Amino acid sequence: MNNFKQYQWLLYCRPGFEQDCAQEVFRHARLQRPVLSQQAAVIPNCGYVEIALNGQSLSIRNLVFSRQLISLHQTIKNLPDRDRLSPILAAIETLPIDFSILWLEVPDTNEGKLLSAFTRKFQPILEDALRARGRLQNTGNQTLSRLHLFFPNKSTVLIGTSDPYNSATSPMGIQRQSMPSEAPSRSTLKLAEAIEIFMDRGEQSRLLRQGMHAVDLGAAPGGWTWQLVKRGIRVTAVDNGPMKGVLAKHPLVEHLKQDGFKYTPRKAVDWLVCDMVEKPSKVATLVGEWFAGGLCKHAIFNLKLPMKQRVAAIDSALDGIKKRLDEEGINFRMIAKQLYHDREEVTVFITRTKK
Ligand SMILES: C[S@@+](CC[C@H](N)C(=O)[O-])C[C@H]1O[C@@H](n2cnc3c(N)ncnc32)[C@H](O)[C@@H]1O
Numbered sequence: 001m002n003n004f005k006q007y008q009w010l011l012y013c014r015p016g017f018e019q020d021c022a023q024e025v026f027r028h029a030r031l032q033r034p035v036l037s038q039q040a041a042v043i044p045n046c047g048y049v050e051i052a053l054n055g056q057s058l059s060i061r062n063l064v065f066s067r068q069l070i071s072l073h074q075t076i077k078n079l080p081d082r083d084r085l086s087p088i089l090a091a092i093e094t095l096p097i098d099f100s101i102l103w104l105e106v107p108d109t110n111e112g113k114l115l116s117a118f119t120r121k122f123q124p125i126l127e128d129a130l131r132a133r134g135r136l137q138n139t140g141n142q143t144l145s146r147l148h149l150f151f152p153n154k155s156t157v158l159i160g161t162s163d164p165y166n167s168a169t170s171p172m173g174i175q176r177q178s179m180p181s182e183a184p185s186r187s188t189l190k191l192a193e194a195i196e197i198f199m200d201r202g203e204q205s206r207l208l209r210q211g212m213h214a215v216d217l218g219a220a221p222g223g224w225t226w227q228l229v230k231r232g233i234r235v236t237a238v239d240n241g242p243m244k245g246v247l248a249k250h251p252l253v254e255h256l257k258q259d260g261f262k263y264t265p266r267k268a269v270d271w272l273v274c275d276m277v278e279k280p281s282k283v284a285t286l287v288g289e290w291f292a293g294g295l296c297k298h299a300i301f302n303l304k305l306p307m308k309q310r311v312a313a314i315d316s317a318l319d320g321i322k323k324r325l326d327e328e329g330i331n332f333r334m335i336a337k338q339l340y341h342d343r344e345e346v347t348v349f350i351t352r353t354k355k
Helices: 018-032 085-093 110-132 188-198 201-207 223-229 245-249 280-292 310-327
Strands: 007-012 040-042 048-053 068-076 099-105 145-153 156-162 213-217 234-238 253-256 271-274 298-304 332-337 345-352
Touching: 007 018, 018 040, 018 048, 018 310, 068 085, 068 145, 085 110, 085 156, 099 110, 110 145, 188 223, 188 298, 188 332, 188 345, 213 223, 223 234, 223 245, 223 271, 271 280, 280 298, 280 310, 280 345, 298 310, 310 332, 310 345
Parallel strands: 099 145, 213 234, 213 271, 234 253, 271 298
Antiparallel strands: 007 048, 007 068, 040 048, 068 156, 145 156, 298 345, 332 345
């Protein structure tokens, strides 16, 4: 007999990846204790998943396919058009904690976008009501939970909270980036987002410094290289394709028309970045060998997802890297995430750490 209380979770993900998101959550949960029911409310292409667990904890850092992790308290269906406020306030009244901030959110889908005008209008009304009741603190106390009101449609709301130490820091779990006009490809947004998501400000200035040297495998036309040279980092760009725009002739860029799987630098570099379209296992082996051979200290790379068994393919690729680095006694931190700017792929960050 299992006496653990059921806890509901609400997770946001890229539309189309709901099954992967749920599968991954259950795998983490099962590692802690048996899961009572593997039934998740998985609606294809809706951009979110609801899951009940019997007391297992979840960590946003370990979840590749989840953009946001919310402890779900209540769902209200059939909200009246004329007064959505009263039932929502009554539900929030029952929550025992106060909040640092209120986020009204919608799914990252076309239907969701149509709801944004409604949430923008509703936000200040609800904020005023919560402030009047002393539930929304204006003290800038970042340790308080965030309050999330998620509207899959205008008449349904899912009310939940997130722990600021175990959740994404942007509304809808989306770290938006604006497209720099000089960058030669939209892929530049992936690396820009990866830097923001995987490294805090201190780490960004320590790990991405002027005068460092990076190798970019599969660099053309140069979106990732652009992010590095903009930070004063020298880049060896490896690709048979052409580097474009300002990167075609840039003093910090050396372009080598070579096979990225065969290229090795003469001297160790600070960074390896890699966006080659290849099987995840092949890219993972390559990255593992670069670290094992002491060729780089940090890496950001993409793993392209197969059509089927996506969670298993990513798990196996990451396990392979971990095993290889463990064999060499290398201490490291590795985080993988399907970023907002990722499509059928996930992005991985590895950094060597001290003992
Ligand atoms: C998705 S694009 C990279 C885009 C790039 N990161 C950017 O921001 O502009 C993939 C690139 O990998 C290159 N590529 C694929 N296989 C490669 C290999 N074996 N060696 C070198 N480059 C390779 C392709 O030529 C292509 O330019």
